Amino acid sequence: MTARLLDGRALAARIEQDVRAEVDTFAAMCGRAPRLVVVLVGDLAASGSYVKSKAAAAARVGIDSEVLRVPETCQTPDLVALVAAIARDEHGPADGILVQLPLPAHIDQVAVLDAVPPDRDVDGFHPQNAGLLSQGRPRFIPCTAAGVQRMLIDAGIPTAGRHAVVVGRSDIVGKPLALLLSARPPSGATADAAGCDATVTICHSRSADLAAITRQADILVAAVGRAGLITEEMVKPGAAVIDVGINRVQGRLVGDVAFAEVSRVAGWISPVPGGVGPLTVAMLLSNTLLAAELRLGRP
Ligand code: GUN
Numbered sequence: 001m002t003a004r005l006l007d008g009r010a011l012a013a014r015i016e017q018d019v020r021a022e023v024d025t026f027a028a029m030c031g032r033a034p035r036l037v038v039v040l041v042g043d044l045a046a047s048g049s050y051v052k053s054k055a056a057a058a059a060r061v062g063i064d065s066e067v068l069r070v071p072e073t074c075q076t077p078d079l080v081a082l083v084a085a086i087a088r089d090e091h092g093p094a095d096g097i098l099v100q101l102p103l104p105a106h107i108d109q110v111a112v113l114d115a116v117p118p119d120r121d122v123d124g125f126h127p128q129n130a131g132l133l134s135q136g137r138p139r140f141i142p143c144t145a146a147g148v149q150r151m152l153i154d155a156g157i158p159t160a161g162r163h164a165v166v167v168g169r170s171d172i173v174g175k176p177l178a179l180l181l182s183a184r185p186p187s188g189a190t191a192d193a194a195g196c197d198a199t200v201t202i203c204h205s206r207s208a209d210l211a212a213i214t215r216q217a218d219i220l221v222a223a224v225g226r227a228g229l230i231t232e233e234m235v236k237p238g239a240a241v242i243d244v245g246i247n248r249v250q251g252r253l254v255g256d257v258a259f260a261e262v263s264r265v266a267g268w269i270s271p272v273p274g275g276v277g278p279l280t281v282a283m284l285l286s287n288t289l290l291a292a293e294l295r296l297g298r299p
Pocket of ligand 1: 100
């Protein structure tokens with residue numbers, strides 16, 4: 001079998017078209033575009049490049065954005081104060097606020113992220129948004145997790161009653177994705193159309209016999225950050241394999257999945273780059289529009 005490719009770029013482009021139309025309607029009604037303020041600390045090349053692609057995507061759909069750069073040497077209280085000032089709109093209207101991660105090791109990341117008001121938290125990292133998601137009434141869903149679910153729905157990959165194995169237990173991807181896939185469908189939607197009702201197993205670095213668990217997966221999501229972690233013999237023939245990993249190996253971007261060999265057994269596979277990454281950005285645009293609508297009213 002040769003796996004079908006899950007083209008994240010093409011899907012992201014379609015999502016951007018929809019967001020663009022809604023942004024135009026919003027701007028016509030409210031007299032201004034939705035606006036996103038991003039905080040970028042230090043000069044990690046990867047973070048700089050992610051932030052650049054977020055700002056470029058925002059511009060494509062008509063969302064205003066501003067990136068506030070802060071030196072690596074800043075301290076936690078400085079960053080908390082900056083986020084508070086952004087939330088008071090001192091840096092222009094801030095419908096959505098995003099603090100790019102990772103923060104330098106000396107910064108208290110929790111204190112900084114908690115300073116983002118939950119109704120502007122377009123990353124969905126605030127405990128209030130995490131709590132709403134866990135209770136099955138999501139507001140802002142973390143962008144990568146939302147992107148993975150959207151990719152499954154768009155490809156027509158069934159989730160209801162299927163076994164989804166998520167490798168990685170991060171607050172950003174693994175945990176929210178497990179909640180999304182195992183949720184009840186919203187009323188009026190079928191489970192497969194909503195990407196819900198799966199049986200979910202979360203694996204992590206201490207899981208015993210990882211391969212024995214991943215081989216049971218109808219849907220296998222790798223979100224660890226270890227190049228080549230998922231090999232051919234860890235995948236059930238015909239499974240959907242979604243690669244969330246972004247690793248730089250000898251200057252090349254690769255995921256957590258050994259792409260060439262896993263493509264021979266999987267039914268579907270997402271590439272790196274060009275898979276989940278563009279969807280993460282597309283879902284951020286969608287969350288920023290939602291934040292502006294929550295603040296100023298839905299058209
Ligand atoms: N760094 C890697 N992924 C993300 C993300 O989804 N949001 C933020 N803020 N930082 C990240």
